[in-house]
């Protein structure tokens with residue numbers, strides 16, 4: 073198939089100022105087991121082609137699942153016709169510097185490729201986990217699910233780019249919902265869809281999960297009789313499985329250059345960050361160091377090239393609290409003249425690449441978790457995201473977690489249910505007062521970052537240590 | 550261009566003849582030919598044309614179901630070969646999986662055909678018209694156009710075909726950081742109607758030129774335009790009307806459904822497939838009820854029940870989609886006349902849009918979210934000026950219960966504009982709402 077597509081590409085590649093073909097094939101096995109029984113077993117096999125054409129500095133797209141000579145020709149013609157019309161009223165006229173020539177191959181780090189595990193074996197793994205979670209009649213729903221994803225990208229362009237990227241990804245979730253009378257509480261493994269990794273079939277090792285399942289069920293039951301989180305302004309420690317969301321919503325999105333340029337205003341929103349803030353804005357306290365890093369082995373959004381051929385590199389976005397670079401592709405960099413990264417990505421073959429997060433990571437600090445807790449006279453530590461909301465400029469947020477503990481005089485005390493907190497982005501990050509050491513950093517992600525018109529979900533990775541914030545408004549249900 | 554209907558007839562027949570013994574199968578096809586044009590500053594940021602054909606194939610044997618989704622190339626030999634190899638895979642994997650407790654056997658739900666088209670100029674002409682009509686306005690948004698087809702076929706002889714060729718323009722206009730939202734989609738294309746729609750949005754934007762008012766957090770009297778109330782409804786519909794979610798501890802409206810608490814008598818909600826914007830059959834090919842009354846005068850009458858849920862809990866199905874969401878919700882109108890809105894609001898917040906809502910505590914039906922776009926402070930029935938965005942956090946039992954003062958007598962209709970992975974079908978019809986003591990927290 074790929075040879076046939078390359079043949080057609082050659083015959084069309086001179087018909088515009090620039091032409092690129094990207095084929096994507098993706099197999100996703102999505103399985104869900106509830107209370108030890110199968111709920112959903114599905115296999116998704118997506119395949120299609122994206123065609124990029126540049127005409128008079130404007131880039132337009134055609135996309136088709138009709139991978140035949142006629143289908144590809146038709147998609148090319150549709151793309152070129154509209155691109156010619158659109159180029160007369162384009163937002164920006166680009167040159168070929170936004171499509172660098174790149175060659176190479178990327179393969180997700182893994183010990184055993186995901187095509188080596190059968191659907192029935194994945195089912196057995198999830199069934200064991202679901203059964204393990206159901207420790208009591210009060211656990212009304214014990215769910216284990218997994219998305220097992222194998223993706224192949226092939227990119228060729230008229231200026232000689234040729235690269236392939238092969239991803240193996242596992243997104244898993246394990247949760248126990250406990251109910252007693254009017255009280256219902258859910259405890260899940262690092263939040264709804266937080267477990268996201270580039271990994272192979274070696275992931276499916278139940279021994280590693282057993283203890284976690286036991287702890288989840290116990291904590292779900294414990295929450296049934298817990299007190300509501302206090303409502304006060306106090307110290308707040310966030311575990312890495314909540315920090316993932318805090319980083320995502322209040323650092324990742326506002327730094328996207330296409331948001332700052334206004335492309336997203338009608339959908340996901342704009343940004344409080346202004347072009348002149350780069351190099352000047354004190355985003356957070358001196359402890360805050362945030363990197364864009366698609367080169368981390370096993371993290372969800374690692375790759376060698378973004379989807380317009382820009383080589384991926386680690387880059388500081390915020391250094392010692394100071395904002396220094398944005399999340400913008402070569403196109404956004406050309407439009408805004410702000411330093412950016414390799415992050416033009418699309419959800420699949422049927423959408424155009426836009427500015428996305430990849431792995432956005434907060435670097436570790438100097439405390440052990442014990443030291444951090446002992447510094448807190450009055451506060452709360454919260455685990456695992458369950459609710460999220462932020463305004464369209466990414467200022468005023470409110471997030472909720474599944475499980476919390478009160479901290480009094482440097483010691484963990486009682487369990488609290490329905491913990492929530494709210495704040496405003498820049499003051500919040502400037503209240504960052506402590507980070508745990510690098511070896512406490514945990515890595516999570518999300519398969520569902522939504523953005524774009526037409527809309528796209530993208531996979532992102534976030535790693536973080538535990539973080540201590542001063543003077544935060546916390547409250548309960 | 551392949552005739553999709555004939556193609557699928559031939560492909561499905563060829564495939565179904567390969568089934569053996571008690572094997573059964575069905576096809577659900579989503580096919581679209583879509584032109585998407587993304588605007589910023591009333592100029593084109595990106596144009597994407599998409600030919601996308603997805604086949605969702607269910608395979609059943611011995612009380613077990615496996616679902617396989619694949620992209621069709623519309624090349625008969627390629628597609629047939631692919632689904633036959635899937636059949637082999639299903640035969641290998643399925644016996645190794647347990648019996649499905651929610652197993653619903655495939656049966657014949659008949660035949661139907663529905664074809665609609667909004668007659669309009671081609672997309673190149675539409676683009677020129679849009680650019681011309683917005684002129685120098687700072688517009689951001691999405692134009693989406695083209696036919697969308699959904700087809701359900703099964704090995705028992707069922708064949709349902711739905712096709713709608715429509716468009717929408719989802720946009721907002723800006724004056725610096727101030728913005729007003731617009732949406733345009735018609736059953737009969739007219740350039741004059743587009744011009745009028747843009748003028749209305751510009752008028753709203755003009756009101757934002759008044760000096761901004763600093764509104765403190767706390768409780769305020771509020772008018773929610775229909776588009777703002779829609780955001781509340783969509784959040785409620787996230788698990789809130791699903792029977793499975795209720796049974797599995799995921800419902801934000803448990804106390805309502807179990808009769809512990811009620812909403813206002815003024816509030817009635819139906820799932821109204823009869824509005825005609827979604828196929829008359831669901832993704833399993835079952836014929837959906839034209840109308841299902843969910844909440845009547847503040848009390849739960851029915852929940853969304855899919856056949857799988859019906860099977861598991863031994864109750865009747867109302868042919869809801871497997872995820873039991875609402876596709877065509879309608880909130881019944883009230884008595885507040887449009888001309889009376891500002892007078893009845895008296896002093897408080899006039900909110901055009903809300904943004905990024907989520908449950909903040911499902912057990913007490915509390916939701917949080919932000920105000921967005923054109924929102925005003927009103928004093929004694931008069932718009933005084935725009936506000937800075939506020940965050941709210943309040944319970945549905947307050948907002949649509951004891952604190953709901955009135956619903957408007959006019960309803961607005963919103964065509965679904967969601968485009969994640971593929972274009973979604975759906976509609977919502979609802980009035981505006983006057984609410985007292987709406988709780989703002991940040």
Ligand SMILES: [Zn+2]
Pocket residue numbers: 320325520521522
């Ligand atoms: Zn996101």
